[in-house]
Amino acid sequence: MKAHARYRASWRAVLTLLPAAVLVVTSHAWGPPVAAAASAPAGADDAYDGSDMWLRYPPVEDPGLRDRYRESATSIVVENAGQNPVHRHTRNLRMEPGAREKLVATSLEAARDELDRGLDGLLDRDVPVTERPGEPVPDGAVVVGTPGSSPLVRESVPAADLAGVGEEGYVVRSVTRGEGGYTVVAGNTEVGALYGTYAFLRLVQTRKPVTDLDISESPKIRNRHLNNWETVRLYAGNNADGTGGLNGENGSVFNFAATGPSAGRNLPVVLDRYIVVARALxxxxxxxxxxNLVNADNVYLTDAYIEQEAALADALRPYGVTIALSINYTAPTDPRFAPDTLTEAQLDPYGDAFRGWWNRRARTIQQAVPDFTGFTVKANSEGQPGPQDFGYDHGDGANGIGAALEPLGMTVYWRTFVYDADVDSDRLKRAYLEFGPIDDEVQEDGSEGRVAENVFLQTKNGPLDFQAREPVHPMFGRMENTNQALELQITQEYTGQNTMLAYLGPMWQEVLRTDTYATDEDGGLLEHRRVGDIVDGTAQGHPDTAIVGVANLGNAANLTGHHFSQANLYAFGRMAWDWTQDSGRLADDWVRMTWSNEGPVADTVVRMMTGSWEALAGYQTPLGIGHQFAADVHYDPYPSQWFVRDDWSPVYYNRADSAGLGYDRSPTGSNLAAQYFPVLRERYSDIRTTPEDLLMWFHHVPWGHRMESGRTFWEELVGRYQTGVQYVTWMREAWDSLEPSIGARRFAEVREKLAAHEADARNWRDTCVDYWREFSGRPMPVDQGPASASVVVNGQEHGGFDLSEDSYTIPVPAGASPEITEVRTRDPRARHEIVSQAAGVPGRAVVKVTGTSPFGPLVKNYVFEMVPGTQ
Structure with a gap:
């Protein structure tokens, strides 16, 4: 592992090979020029640290547009904003000294304050707020409320219109009155009105029209949750590498046990960042x-911690955010709960002792947190105890805790991330083999499925472990009789952590839109059968629905460690609300709310984001080669590693040999393909019909296998690694071009990340390709990429360049000129620029070639060392 750390450092040093001219992109090298973009606002913007996330509300730049918005938002009217205070258990709940955020008592107060903050900032003037507008309502007013809180809302929005949006939905509508009118934001509940308030503000933030509005929205999925893993897979702490905290904090977003200088900042003291998080969610x-973490510490069930959790719940409640806890299956045996403890012999999930204990503990929590959601359980996985340790299965354990919580209206989220090696030699098959029979089990009343209705099986999007691209988990659609929650990973464990810019919205879009080809009991294809249809209950009529994201929040100034990681939290939330939304459009919204509404700037940043995930898959897991990470931190490549057990080891997944690469999961191998519905089963069983992006998940692919491009598998594989890196080079240079338009602090922080990102992407390419080449025995492909080129020096064409190399030697005869007189690109669409010529021999010249790929622009900087020689 130390050797790989050295590689990482050395590859970052590679960038020093490039002259300064190459490190700044020219305005014509990648697309629309950005030179005409407006400069960033002077002063405060240069010091801004990202701590408001996408809710910063800088003024609308265009004076004419700002004036039009001012006409549509002359005042804020929120009637009876304080009449329904939410429950507050903690008497001494308080903000930290010097806080800039504040506590609110109702969701309508939260809506009113957000409108006040947002419109004051966006319109660059004080927008008056009134509780009772009098008669008539001022033209241009923005009215927020529910039919119960506001006569204006009741008069403006028919009850039938609101009935259609449910408890959490909202209506945003322009109400015309003579030559004037006003805007109404209405919900059946105060939380619905709050959601509508953010929707209205988002229109202004992204410079959309706010006249003639008629918007009705409601969530497609009922439970839209985060799992906070505290400091495990945390890349957003405020220490140097983001994996922890300073000043007595552990780096987690919430303080329960901070020490030293931060001891006085533990709950029930509410920090500014808690309220920013609540607003963002x-x-x-x-x-x-x-x-808390799914590898749960029982301390979170103790009375002292429950009081702290209640304080956090009090602060989050006005924003519609409830809390839950992860638990350890054997918590009843913990002596911290004495005298109310159980023996291991009493951990029978059907026994009164076990169910009674969990009911009592849950009741204790509910007394302090009346809207407590329930428990998340990781059991019999990676060392965590569970029902199998006591002779029962997962269904028994989940139902035992579910029965204890059912009288309290609580839910169990039972994670299906299990991979007992005794179940099957192929790790990817194991979860379905354990849970499928429980779902199919026939009950005494003739129904199928043993899992209780207040239990969700929480399943990762793919059958392995949050890789950059996996096939969808075969359990989606197969668990017809069980409520199933989709688990996505927002924190970038395997997708670049706090170093790599990887926007994950396109990945989740691909997952949610994947056709499962699910069938009914007669074998006919369901009308609605995409993964999203399964998750939202449309496909199979599941009575409850849920989607869960493993959070990426910490105590870093920008809360996510990398400024662009905020976009992943944003995209998850918006797609959890409506999974059919386009990830590119969400990226555009986030960029305009977070960075800039200037067209060239916004377009460039969106373009960087939308290809970043595909590029990452290219230089990390191309063509379905999964889990090639060093086992400890899951960042650096280590394809040759065996670590502790087979299924934690890269060599188990790559199966590299002289014949080819990849894990055979077709009928000739482990037959994972058989766990899918018939259409996908047939597709994945045949190497000729398996999608190339999933090829090595299902097949041991021969090095000479012919790909759709016409290239061999070996050539295509190397090309994917190379284009992934070339996209990162383009991103880095594109970002450099935006320096005049981005505040100094955030620009510098992202620029530093992108430099490290590029070097580490190169490390992935070269470490993996060098290892695969040992087995393939094939030469490195040349002149095959979109950025391939040859150059003419002294009348002689020089080509055959390996795109993985960083510099190339060109011999120049004595007395001959080292000038590059022509550049010939392989792809006629590619553009080139001679950045610098060698002044003599020896000397250095640089040529930039900008190519195109399906996921975005590519840049290859050719560094030519002109040396004495003959031709």
Missing amino acids: ASTGINGITV
Whole structure:
């Protein structure tokens, strides 16, 4: 592992090979020029640290547009904003000294304050707020409320219109009155009105029209939750590498046991960042968070911690965010709960002792947190105890805790991330083999499925472990009789952590839109059968629905460690609300709310984001080669590693040999393909019909296998690694071009990340390709990429360049000129620029070639060393 750390450092040093001219992109090298973009606002913007996330509300730049918005938002009217205070258990709940955020008592107060903050900032003037407008309502007013809180809302929006949006939905509508009118934001509940408030503000933030509005929205999925893993897979702490905290904090977003200088900042003291997080979650529609790690510490069930959790719940509640806890199956045996403890012999999930204990503990929590959601359980996985340790299966354990919680209206989220090696030699098959029979089991009343209705099986999007691209988990659609929650990973464990810019919205879009080809009991294809249809209950009529994201929040100034990681939290929330939304459009919204509304700037940043995930898959996991990470931190490549057990080891997944690469999961191998519905089963069983992006998940692919491009598998594989890196080079240069338009602090922080990103992407390419080449025995492909080129020096063409190399030697005869007189690109669409010529021999010249790929622009900087020689 130390050797790989050295590689990482050395590859970052590679960038020093490039002259300064190459490190700044020219305005014509990648697309629309950015030179005409407006400069960033002077002063405060240069110091801004990202701590408001996408809710910063800088003024609308265009004076004419700002004036039009001012006409549509002359005042804020929120009647009876304080009449329904939410429950507050903690008497001494308080903000930290010097806080800039504040506590609110109702969701309408939260809506009123957000409108006040947002419109004051966006319109660059004080927008008056009134509780009772009098008669008539001022033209241009923005009215927010529910039919119960506001006569204006009751008069403006028919009850039938609101009935269609449910408890959490909203209506945003322009009401015309003579030559004037006003805007009404209405919900059946105060939380619905709050969600509508953020939707209205988002229109202004992204410079959309706010006249002639008639918007009705409601969430497609009922439970839209985060799992907070505290410091495990945390890349957003405020220490140097983001994996922890300073000043007595552990780096987690919430303080329960901070020490030293931060001891006085533990709950029930509410920090500014808690309220920023609450506002951000509400702005996207996230309505729950499990506050502790799935490898649970029982301390969170103790009375002292429950009081702290109640304080956090009090602060989050006005924003529609409820809390839950992760639990350990054997918590009843913990002596910290004495005298109310159980023996291991009493951990029978059907026994009164076991169910009674969990009911009592849950009741204790509910007394302090009346809207407590329930428990998340990781059992019999990676060393965590569970029912199998006591002779029962997962269904028994889940139902035992579910029965204890059912009288309290609580829910169990039972994670299906299990991979007992005794179940099957192929790790990817094991979860379905354990849970499928429980779902199919026939009950005494003739129904199928043993899992209780207040239990969700929480399943990762793919059958392995949050890789950059996996096939969808075969359990989606197969669990017809069980409520199933989709688990996505927002924190970038395998997708670049806090170093790599990887926007994951396109990945989740691909997952949610994947056709499962699910069938009914007669074998006919369901009308609605995409993964999203399964998750939202449309496909199979599941009575409850849920989607869960493993959070990426910490105590870093920008809360996510990398400024662009905020976009992943934003996209998750918006897609959890409505999974059919386009990830590119969400990226555009986030960029305009976070960075700039200037067209060239916004377009460039969106373009960087939308290809970043595909590029990452290219240089990390191309063509379905999964889990090639060094086992400890899951960042650096280590394809040759065996670590502790087979299924934790890269060599188990790559199966590299002289014949080819990849794990055979077709009928000739482990037959994972058989776990899918018939259409996908047939597709994945045949190497000729398996999608190339999933090829090595299902097949041991021969090095000479002919790909759709016409290239061999070996050539295509190397090309994917190369283009992934070339996209990162383009991103880095594109970002450099935006320096005049981005505040100094955030620009510099992202620029530093992108430099490290590029070097580490190169490390992935070269470490993996060099290892595969040992087995393939094939030469490195040349002149095959979109950025391939040859150059003419002294009348002689020089080509055959390996795109993985960083510099190339060209011999120049004595007395001959080293000038590059022509550049010939392989792809006629590619553009080139001679950045610098060698002044003599020896000397250095640089040529930039900008190519195109399906996921975006590519840049290859050719560094030519002109040396004495003959031709």
